Amino acid sequence: MEETWEGKKPGLKKTVFSALIAIALIVLPHFLGDYLIHVITMGLLFGYLGLAWNLLGGYAGQFSFGHAAFFGIGAYTSTLLQIHHGVNPWLGLFFSGLAGLLLGLFIGFLCFRYGLKGPYFALAMLAFAEMLRLLATQWMSLRYPLGISIPLKGDSFADFQFRSKIPYYYLCLILAAGLVYLMRFIERRKTGLYFKAIRENDDAAEAMGVDVFRYKLIAMALSAFLTAMGGTFYAQYYLIVEEESAFGTGISVAILLGPLVGGVGTIGGPILGGFVLEFLSEVTRNLLGAYSGVHLMIYGALLVFVIIFMPNGIFGGIKVLVKKFASTEGKEG
Amino acid sequence: MGFLEVDNITKTFGGLVALKDLSFEVKEGEIVGIIGPNGAGKTTLFNIMTGFYRPDQGKVIFRGENITGLRPYQICKKGIARTFQLTKPFANLSVLENVKIGAYNRVSSDKEAQEEALAVLELVGLYERRNEIASCLSVGHRKNLELARALATKPQVLLLDEVMSGLNPKETNEIIMSVRKIHMKGITILLVEHVMRVIMTLAQRIIVLHFGIKIAEGTPKEICEDPKVIEAYLGDRYEIAGSE
Amino acid sequence: MTIPGAGVVLQSIVNGLLMGGVYSLISVGLTLIFGVMKIINFAHGSIMMLGMYITYWLYVLLGVDPYLSLFMSIPSLFLVGLILQKFLISPVMGAPEHNQLLLTLGISLFIENLALLVWTPNFRSLEIPYLKKAFLLGPVMVTVPKVIAFVFALVLSGIVYFFLKKTDLGRGIRAASEEREGAMAVGINLKKVFYVAFGIGTACAGAAGTLVAPFFYVNPQAGATFVITAFVVVVLGGMGNFMGAFLGGLIVGLAESLGAAFMPGQIKQFIIYVIFVLVLLFKPEGLFGRNVGR
Numbered sequence: 001m002e003e004t005w006e007g008k009k010p011g012l013k014k015t016v017f018s019a020l021i022a023i024a025l026i027v028l029p030h031f032l033g034d035y036l037i038h039v040i041t042m043g044l045l046f047g048y049l050g051l052a053w054n055l056l057g058g059y060a061g062q063f064s065f066g067h068a069a070f071f072g073i074g075a076y077t078s079t080l081l082q083i084h085h086g087v088n089p090w091l092g093l094f095f096s097g098l099a100g101l102l103l104g105l106f107i108g109f110l111c112f113r114y115g116l117k118g119p120y121f122a123l124a125m126l127a128f129a130e131m132l133r134l135l136a137t138q139w140m141s142l143r144y145p146l147g148i149s150i151p152l153k154g155d156s157f158a159d160f161q162f163r164s165k166i167p168y169y170y171l172c173l174i175l176a177a178g179l180v181y182l183m184r185f186i187e188r189r190k191t192g193l194y195f196k197a198i199r200e201n202d203d204a205a206e207a208m209g210v211d212v213f214r215y216k217l218i219a220m221a222l223s224a225f226l227t228a229m230g231g232t233f234y235a236q237y238y239l240i241v242e243e244e245s246a247f248g249t250g251i252s253v254a255i256l257l258g259p260l261v262g263g264v265g266t267i268g269g270p271i272l273g274g275f276v277l278e279f280l281s282e283v284t285r286n287l288l289g290a291y292s293g294v295h296l297m298i299y300g301a302l303l304v305f306v307i308i309f310m311p312n313g314i315f316g317g318i319k320v321l322v323k324k325f326a327s328t329e330g331k332e333g
Numbered sequence: 334m335g336f337l338e339v340d341n342i343t344k345t346f347g348g349l350v351a352l353k354d355l356s357f358e359v360k361e362g363e364i365v366g367i368i369g370p371n372g373a374g375k376t377t378l379f380n381i382m383t384g385f386y387r388p389d390q391g392k393v394i395f396r397g398e399n400i401t402g403l404r405p406y407q408i409c410k411k412g413i414a415r416t417f418q419l420t421k422p423f424a425n426l427s428v429l430e431n432v433k434i435g436a437y438n439r440v441s442s443d444k445e446a447q448e449e450a451l452a453v454l455e456l457v458g459l460y461e462r463r464n465e466i467a468s469c470l471s472v473g474h475r476k477n478l479e480l481a482r483a484l485a486t487k488p489q490v491l492l493l494d495e496v497m498s499g500l501n502p503k504e505t506n507e508i509i510m511s512v513r514k515i516h517m518k519g520i521t522i523l524l525v526e527h528v529m530r531v532i533m534t535l536a537q538r539i540i541v542l543h544f545g546i547k548i549a550e551g552t553p554k555e556i557c558e559d560p561k562v563i564e565a566y567l568g569d570r571y572e573i574a575g576s577e
Numbered sequence: 578m579t580i581p582g583a584g585v586v587l588q589s590i591v592n593g594l595l596m597g598g599v600y601s602l603i604s605v606g607l608t609l610i611f612g613v614m615k616i617i618n619f620a621h622g623s624i625m626m627l628g629m630y631i632t633y634w635l636y637v638l639l640g641v642d643p644y645l646s647l648f649m650s651i652p653s654l655f656l657v658g659l660i661l662q663k664f665l666i667s668p669v670m671g672a673p674e675h676n677q678l679l680l681t682l683g684i685s686l687f688i689e690n691l692a693l694l695v696w697t698p699n700f701r702s703l704e705i706p707y708l709k710k711a712f713l714l715g716p717v718m719v720t721v722p723k724v725i726a727f728v729f730a731l732v733l734s735g736i737v738y739f740f741l742k743k744t745d746l747g748r749g750i751r752a753a754s755e756e757r758e759g760a761m762a763v764g765i766n767l768k769k770v771f772y773v774a775f776g777i778g779t780a781c782a783g784a785a786g787t788l789v790a791p792f793f794y795v796n797p798q799a800g801a802t803f804v805i806t807a808f809v810v811v812v813l814g815g816m817g818n819f820m821g822a823f824l825g826g827l828i829v830g831l832a833e834s835l836g837a838a839f840m841p842g843q844i845k846q847f848i849i850y851v852i853f854v855l856v857l858l859f860k861p862e863g864l865f866g867r868n869v870g871r
Contacts, residue, residue, distance in 0.1 A: 063675040063679075065678075065682070110854075110858060111858070114858040114859065116857060116858065118673070118674045118675050119617055119674045119675050119677070119678045120857055120861060122675050122678055123617070123678075123808070123853075123857065124854055124857050124858070127850045127853050127854050127857075128854070130805075130850055131847055131850045131851070131854075134843045134846055134847045134850070135843075135847070137843055138843045138844070138847075188443065189443055190437045190441060190443070190446070193426075193430060193433060193434050193437065194434065194437070196423065196425075196426060196430070197423055197426075197434045200422075200423035200424055200425060200426060201421045201422070201423060201424075203385070203405075203417075203421060204417065204421035204422075204423065204482075205423075205434070206385075206404070206405040206406050206409075207383060207385075207405050207406075207409060207414070207415055207417070207483075208406075208409060208414070208434055208435045208438060208482055208483070208485075208486055209406050209409035209410050209435070209437070209438030209486050210406055210434070211404075211406045212406065213404075249686075253682070253686065256679075260679070265425075288694065294690065294693075294694055296686050296689075296690045297686065297687055297690035297691050297693075297694060299683075299686060300682075300683045300684065300685070300686030300687030300688075300689075300690060301683070301687050302683070303679055303680070303682065303683025303686065304665060304680055304683040304684055304687065307669060307672070307676050307677075307679055307680045307683065308665065308668045308669060308680070311672060311676055320425075323427075323466050324466065324469065
């Protein structure tokens with residue numbers, strides 16, 4: 001019988017509640033206009049990306065400032081394969097994931113083998129993302145000065161393109177929900193606990209038999225794999241890939257800001273954060289129009305605000321309060 | 334072939350010699366104490382034995398196998414566990430989760446790890462606090478948690494680094510009891526301590542380090558009377574007030 | 578890769594050193610902030626950009642000579658540093674390091690994008706007649722604004738050095754960066770030290786901005802390239818190490834310029850990132866050594 005607070009067996013009430021939410025999410029798009037569906041879909045996508053980042057950042061404790069590296073590699077891999085070799089984008093999705101995985105293993109091996117931690121790891125990740133951006137600029141901008149466009153193939157599941165936004169919504173819903181379940185599965189088992197141990201104190205973890213290097217690599221590889229696939233989705237949604245939006249600092253920040261706002265190290269946090277960010281960037285874009293990067297200004301301000309006033313994020317703060325409450329209840333004096 | 338041997342270990346940091354030609358043996362099932370004034374090299378020794386440092390020279394041999402230079406997690410898997418002088422709890426995790434992580438050293442299933450962890454908590458007396466967050470624990474309970482975590486890895490040898498420091502007499506007695514219980518299960522214990530009462534009570538044999546060199550080795554009584562030891566601690570005019 | 582002739586190489590060396598002086602100034606500021614407060618100031622580049630714009634607008638609107646505008650940019654960016662320190666940095670002094678880095682990243686994003694909004698992404702340049710001159714130094718062509726920038730950068734770095742070495746406050750700052758608790762124990766006012774150190778750091782960045790404005794394209798994202806170079810310099814020179822930052826700036830300026838002579842376009846920047854990563858991986862204490870504590 002599970003005893004920890006997090007491990008209580010889901011009661012009937014909880015299952016019914018979840019089922020209701022699921023049904024609501026499934027029928028939702030049929031009641032909303034295109035614009036709102038777009039916003040929610042992007043919220044789900046960034047929720048998904050945030051969860052993927054969170055696997056490495058919030059669970060294993062390694063904050064990456066350069067996840068754009070994986071996002072971009074995913075976007076470019078599937079797109080280039082499609083354009084140059086006619087590879088079906090669904091197959092391309094798989095190859096993107098693979099590319100992300102390999103890149104993650106490579107970068108992870110270098111960083112973790114040489115003991116990069118904390119801000120030095122964060123900066124190294126940023127450097128890697130920038131290097132990829134520069135490479136992409138060097139190789140792509142002559143031939144594709146405005147980015148690589150994916151030719152319009154109309155409404156076809158096989159081609160991973162749809163005229164209506166609704167199929168994209170469902171795809172994103174599956175991505176996000178799938179990852180939520182994966183995280184819940186990992187969180188309670190050995191791997192999840194090992195990740196948390198590494199985050200909390202990697203020396204102690206090592207002394208207790210945790211192969212810290214291996215588990216950091218696993219976290220990195222999985223995170224990279226998932227993030228890269230998100231990049232492919234983004235490419236198929238917008239049908240254009242260019243180096244600034246694929247590999248730029250903007251996307252790295254957008255990915256990590258969601259978990260930060262919602263609660264690093266929680267599962268609901270990145271999803272909530274993804275939505276908050278999406279709504280915020282839509283609102284600013286409408287208010288301040290001007291140019292496409294204006295939402296970054298808000299992101300910057302939000303980043304500062306969250307770090308100073310709520311470093312645990314929304315859910316993180318709640319979780320801490322609840323745990324401390326449970327502690328005082330359990331204490332014997 | 335010995336059980337646990339430290340063989341001519343030398344370690345320098347920059348210009349400072351932390352350990353010089355240190356050799357000793359530990360027999361299976363013993364409780365051995367290691368004492369010495371601050372800076373004598375005790376924690377460095379533990380760090381070398383558990384793979385956190387590489388020695389410049391020398392070897393550590395466990396059950397006939399040379400474990401020098403292995404990574405700490407590998408040494409833990411081989412059966413040597415340790416606590417840290419400055420406790421390193423997994424602050425945001427519960428007591429139970431802290432110990433469960435240790436338990437996973439030997440088992441893979443969640444259920445078994447849970448059972449193991451609960452059993453260990455019962456042994457050290459932290460069962461009632463199992464759902465508390467580690468960062469909320471008092472110093473005494475934190476030290477106990479260090480012990481519990483190391484124990485959960487099912488070691489054959491336990492290295493305790495100043496596990497009694499900073500405790501009041503009641504807490505000290507509790508930990509002494511836990512250590513005795515652990516010893517009775519057949520686990521070999523190496524303990525670094527400053528609290529004399531503890532060492533004299535628990536240790537069957539004591540090794541004295543001073544400036545990285547072994548200056549004496551023997552039973553508690555022999556150590557108390559050894560003039561070299563007295564001089565190292567107190568200068569040459571005093572005797573150590575007796576043990577229990 | 579093209580092999581340039583000796584004249585080009587010599588030209589690159591001179592240009593590289595001149596630019597290196599400016600890098601030294603920026604990096605000295607960055608390393609001071611890190612040494613004293615253990616904070617990696619990501620916003621350093623955007624501060625420099627603000628310095629550029631102050632100089633630009635003072636010239637365009639009021640006709641102020643760019644070098645006179647130093648009297649404006651230095652104190653105002655010192656003040657900006659104090660304000661940032663008081664309201665944004667000090668609350669997170671105890672936070673995990675990656676959070677501190679995120680904070681300064683957020684500040685830089687905000688400043689840079691606000692500038693983009695207000696001043697538009699258009700590249701601007703200062704057209705100043707007397708600065709359009711160049712002269713020959715042997716076989717090498719040297720442009721006036723670069724030389725002036727170099728000289729001022731050296732002078733300002735020297736002033737900072739003198740301040741740190743000879744004044745009480747400067748010594749207090751050095752003490753705090755070596756051993757924070759010890760400094761507190763001997764009665765050094767840490768709060769004041771932090772303010773001043775951060776302020777000097779940002780002032781250095783601002784001054785560097787002023788100095789490059791006459792020959793650089795003024796635009797809101799100008800700081801971004803400089804901040805990365807500064808990071809590389811600081812990591813190479815040893816974080817917190819004044820001399821390391823100073824010499825590192827010259828070395829990096831030289832390397833960058835020679836690199837550009839041999840390799841085209843983006844590769845130059847790419848190489849800088851590669852060096853950065855390599856130093857982080859293999860020698861985080863820098864070439865000149867200093868405990869980074871990772």
